[in-house]
Amino acid sequence: MEKIKVLFAASECVPFIKTGGLADVAGSLPKYFNSEKYDVRVMMPKYTCIRNEYREKMEYVTHFYTDFCSRNQYVGIFRLDLDGVRFYFLDSEFYFSGSWPYGSPCDDIEKFAFFSRMVLSALPLIDWKPDILHCHDWQTGLVPVYLNDSFQGNRFFHYMKTVITIHNLKFQGVWDIPTVMEKTGLSPYYFTPDKLEAYNAGNMLKGGLVYADRITTVSDTYAKEIQTPFYGEGLDGLMRARADKLVGIVNGIDTTFYNPGNDKDIAAPYGIGDALEKKKQNKLALQKELGLKQDPDAFVLGVVSRLTDQKGFDLVDCVMNQICSLPNIQFVILGTGEKRYENMFRYYASLYPDRVSAQIYYSEAMSHRIYASTDAFLMPSLFEPCGLSQLMALRYGSLPIVRETGGLKDTVEPYNEFTKEGTGFSFANYNAHEMLAIITYAKHIYEENRKDWDDMVIRAMKQDFSWEASARKYEALYDELMEEKLIEQTPADI
Numbered sequence: 001m002e003k004i005k006v007l008f009a010a011s012e013c014v015p016f017i018k019t020g021g022l023a024d025v026a027g028s029l030p031k032y033f034n035s036e037k038y039d040v041r042v043m044m045p046k047y048t049c050i051r052n053e054y055r056e057k058m059e060y061v062t063h064f065y066t067d068f069c070s071r072n073q074y075v076g077i078f079r080l081d082l083d084g085v086r087f088y089f090l091d092s093e094f095y096f097s098g099s100w101p102y103g104s105p106c107d108d109i110e111k112f113a114f115f116s117r118m119v120l121s122a123l124p125l126i127d128w129k130p131d132i133l134h135c136h137d138w139q140t141g142l143v144p145v146y147l148n149d150s151f152q153g154n155r156f157f158h159y160m161k162t163v164i165t166i167h168n169l170k171f172q173g174v175w176d177i178p179t180v181m182e183k184t185g186l187s188p189y190y191f192t193p194d195k196l197e198a199y200n201a202g203n204m205l206k207g208g209l210v211y212a213d214r215i216t217t218v219s220d221t222y223a224k225e226i227q228t229p230f231y232g233e234g235l236d237g238l239m240r241a242r243a244d245k246l247v248g249i250v251n252g253i254d255t256t257f258y259n260p261g262n263d264k265d266i267a268a269p270y271g272i273g274d275a276l277e278k279k280k281q282n283k284l285a286l287q288k289e290l291g292l293k294q295d296p297d298a299f300v301l302g303v304v305s306r307l308t309d310q311k312g313f314d315l316v317d318c319v320m321n322q323i324c325s326l327p328n329i330q331f332v333i334l335g336t337g338e339k340r341y342e343n344m345f346r347y348y349a350s351l352y353p354d355r356v357s358a359q360i361y362y363s364e365a366m367s368h369r370i371y372a373s374t375d376a377f378l379m380p381s382l383f384e385p386c387g388l389s390q391l392m393a394l395r396y397g398s399l400p401i402v403r404e405t406g407g408l409k410d411t412v413e414p415y416n417e418f419t420k421e422g423t424g425f426s427f428a429n430y431n432a433h434e435m436l437a438i439i440t441y442a443k444h445i446y447e448e449n450r451k452d453w454d455d456m457v458i459r460a461m462k463q464d465f466s467w468e469a470s471a472r473k474y475e476a477l478y479d480e481l482m483e484e485k486l487i488e489q490t491p492a493d494i
Contacts, residue, residue, distance in 0.1 A: 003039040004478055007130040009119045011112060011139035015044055017101050021218075021251065022136055022167045023390055028254055030085045032471035038190065038478065041128070043119055043280045045096040046078055046089035054080065058089055062125050068114055069183060077122050088126060090118050107399070108139075109175050109204070110183040116142035117185075120151050120440050129156065132478055135164045138173030141185060141208030145196070149186065159489055161481040164212040166205075168385050169226050171309075180204070199234060209238055213481060215246045216474075218386035219407035223248030231383055249474060250410055251386045252467035253395065258368075260396050261460075265365040266372040272461050275397050276454050279372065286373035287488045290357040292330050299443045300330045302374030302398060304367045304389050307337025307345075310331065312380030312403060317344050318432035324352050327441060332374060334359040334366055367461030371396035376425070376442055380435050384408050390424075391465045397457040400424035401442055403435070411465065420452060423460040 030040040046058070058078040066073055076091030090096075098104045116135075120143065123129065126255055135143045144162040149156045175183075177191050191197045196207045209215055217223050223246055225231035227239045239246060249408045261271045267285035280296045287294045299321075303310045316323075316442030317340075323331065333345050333356075345358035351429035355477025359366060371377070377393035379402045386407035390400040394411070402408035404426045415422035427438040446453050 001037070001317075003037060004132070004482055005128065005130040006033075006038060006040045006132045006134055006478060007119075007123075008040065008042040008134050008136065009116070009140045009143055010042065010044050010136040011115070012101055013044045015082075016044065016054055016087070019101065020167070023168070024254075025165070025218075026136060027250055028252070028467050029471060029474070031083050032252075033475060034471075035084065038475065041086045041088065041130075042086075043088040043090065045101070046076070046091040047101050048093065048097045049101065050451055060420070061088075063091075064121070064125065066121060066322065068117065068185070069110060073114070075118050075122065077125060079116050079126075081151065088122070090115065090122060092118075109173065109180060112139040112173070112204070113142055113184040116140050117146050119143055120146055120157070124156050127313055132161045132163060132481055135162065135208055135212070137165070137167050138171055138205035138208070140164070141173060141204040141206070142186075143208065144211035144213075145186065145190065145207040149190075159215075160218050160483050161485055162208075162212045163214045163216060163477065163481070164208040166209075166215065166217040166226070166385070169205075169217075169231070169235065172198075172199050172206065172233065172235070174198070177202045204234075206235060206238065209235065209242065213245070213484070214477060215239075215242060216477065217246070217248050217383075219250045220248035221324060222383075222385045222406040225383070225406060247477065248410075249470055249477075250407055250465070251388060251391075252465055252470040253391045255395065255466045258371075258392050258395050260372055263368055263372065265368040267369070268428045270372075272458055275457060275461060277395060279457075280336060281376075282369065282373040283375075286332070287330070288367075290332065290359070291353065292357055293333075293354040295328070295330075298328050298330045299326075299376070299446050300332060300374045301401075301428040301439065302370040302377050302393075303331075303333045303335065303379075303387055304370055304377075305333075305335045305337075305379070307335050307341035308454065309338070310382050310384075311337075312382055312430075312435075313338075313341045313344075315380050315430070315432040315435050316378075317341065319436040320344065320348055322436055323439060324348055324355060326440065328447075329355065329443060331356045332359070333357070334362065334370055336360055336362060344396070367392075367397075371398050374398045375446055376401050376439075378439070379403070379408055380427075381405055381408060382430055387411070394423060394460040394463050394465065397461045399442070399453075399456055399460055401438055402426050403430065404428045409464075415442075415452070415456060417445070417449070417452065420455065422456055424456070441478045 010026035012023040077088040173282040268281040349358035384406040412424040414426040
């Protein structure tokens with residue numbers, strides 16, 4: 001049986017370049033498909049800021065020249081096999097040079113219009129024809145549009161299916177229509193309200209959402225939320241119109257990398273059998289490292305996050321003094337972001353030096369120590385398409401305290417003191433005092449009903465949020481598309 005061929009097109013991908021969760025999906029998920037049935041590969045830009053250890057291993061495949069934005073451009077194709085996955089890199093120093101994947105040397109609209117078009121242009125030259133093009137976020141939103149446009153004249157592209165994944169609907173690739181028309185080379189036909197036009201602007205993500213055969217997003221709840229005005233970022237009407245083609249699939253985490261059993265960055269590695277004792281050892285080690293009062297019974301609350309409004313830090317700011325005033329509580333924060341939140345945490349760390357630690361930077365190793373050492377993990381997000389930190393916290397037995405939105409609602413089961421179920425704590429309304437109340441309640445359970453707490457820690461660590469689980473759901477989606485493709489094809493095409 002011939003394998004189903006899927007190409008991921010993405011603007012970033014671990015381990016080559018990462019600025020957000022999109023890179024984790026593009027780089028990690030392809031490794032977990034059933035290799036006997038699926039051949040999943042990845043195509044991304046060959047940024048000059050990719051580390052040399054990877055650039056030096058890339059093999060030249062071929063190159064071609066193309067006219068784009070009134071210039072004749074060189075496009076190189078390179079490949080690298082890593083962890084059983086083949087990665088393709090499109091080379092153009094004109095577009096992909098610089099110290100950062102976004103912004104300079106040219107504006108992003110032109111850069112990613114070029115990338116989207118070159119993804120399709122490169123396919124006939126790599127001796128591999130995908131059945132499905134899986135695009136990610138607005139940077140590849142034009143792939144389904146271009147496929148519908150000039151590439152349909154080439155038989156190679158007939159019946160090719162497309163999927164687009166929304167990692168965060170807030171980012172859409174929006175510019176004025178004349179600019180988008182000029183940079184993309186698309187005709188006025190595409191700039192109407194039923195296509196790329198939205199609120200008198202050109203919207204690259206909207207193009208992908210209109211033309212893709214399937215739309216996915218990174219949690220089931222977020223798939224429902226974006227059909228409402230509050231979460232829909234102006235596209236809720238389109239999301240409702242395409243609801244029958246929209247599905248939510250929760251992201252996974254690399255359970256080999258995030259594994260408390262062999263984590264070299266924590267003081268005392270542990271598994272489910274010895275977690276309760278070893279987490280105390282890790283807590284004492286972190287307290288000592290950060291200059292907090294060493295107390296194995298203190299209720300330690302952790303945060304690893306970008307410090308932005310989206311992540312709910314306006315709620316934390318509102319009641320931080322009350323949180324710090326709770327008896328026998330400690331608060332550890334790791335992250336950077338808006339200056340007002342950085343300074344807020346620095347202020348409380350100076351006010352309560354033995355109870356609050358503000359680590360205003362980012363360190364992967366420190367994040368692991370916080371997951372392993374804290375009792376609870378706070379994520380009060382205004383919106384959260386999926387969220388990864390709560391999955392890591394569950395893996396390490398730090399019980400999440402979350403607002404019921406997006407992937408947080410889908411992945412954290414709230415504690416029920418009557419049925420003895422749950423893997424964490426949650427609150428519904430975006431309200432600082434409701435958040436404070438659930439923090440206080442979680443602390444009460446920790447102190448007064450330790451058996452329920454300890455049982456919850458073990459349940460949390462047993463949850464399966466590996467990429468394996470996510471891959472099975474994507475496979476079902478691809479299978480549906482292949483069935484549709486077979487129905488559409490004429491006998492001469494099969």
